[in-house]
Amino acid sequence: MSRFRALIRTVSAAVGVAVLSAACAAGQHASTAEEKPSLDGTHAQVGDILLEGVAFRSPSGTSYASGSSVPLIAYIANNGQQADKLVKVQSTDFAGGWDVVSTPSLDAGPSGASSPAATGRATNGRPQKIPAESAVGFGLQNLSPSGAGSPESIVLIGYKGPDPLFPGMSSTVTFTFANAGSVSLSVPVHLTTAPTGQTLPEQTAAPG
8 A cells, every 4th residue: 555645845824924923821911922933834743643834814803802713724634544533623722612614604704604613602523534645624725726725624712812812923722633642732823814825745655
């Protein structure tokens, strides 16, 4: 059987610029958070699962207020020979759990979305299958000249920070997989809502 490889050339998760991320733990004020330069997304690996270009989508306004549902962008590759499932996404900065929603419904705004994420109700998202030797993208934009993107996005529900969540800040998010286990990473908020395009990790098959 051929073995899947994810060869990372460039991941520009939704914008072609760098962002400033802050180590913004639950309860930490934005004005005192330590700032440091970061790429427009972050990455991590747990077992055979590789996460790339993980970031919060930039808010349509200046920031995300308390109670907001915040969409995540992520490219998840499974380098193993067995399928896995994303079973939980959580952050101590969010009180309402997580959900997987239609990306077009996010663009339509809360009035155009019918999921619990749109109304702020707590929920546990349905498990997301990550096929063996393959990858799944969530919230990716501008994947083709026509502007096509991922049909679904992951959303964290009920932001509970004492201060608004601004572009450039970050929150620790834990991804849990049925087989690979859990991994936590500091996820930045994109600076802009106008992506210029993306380059995804290249998928190639090597002789087994």
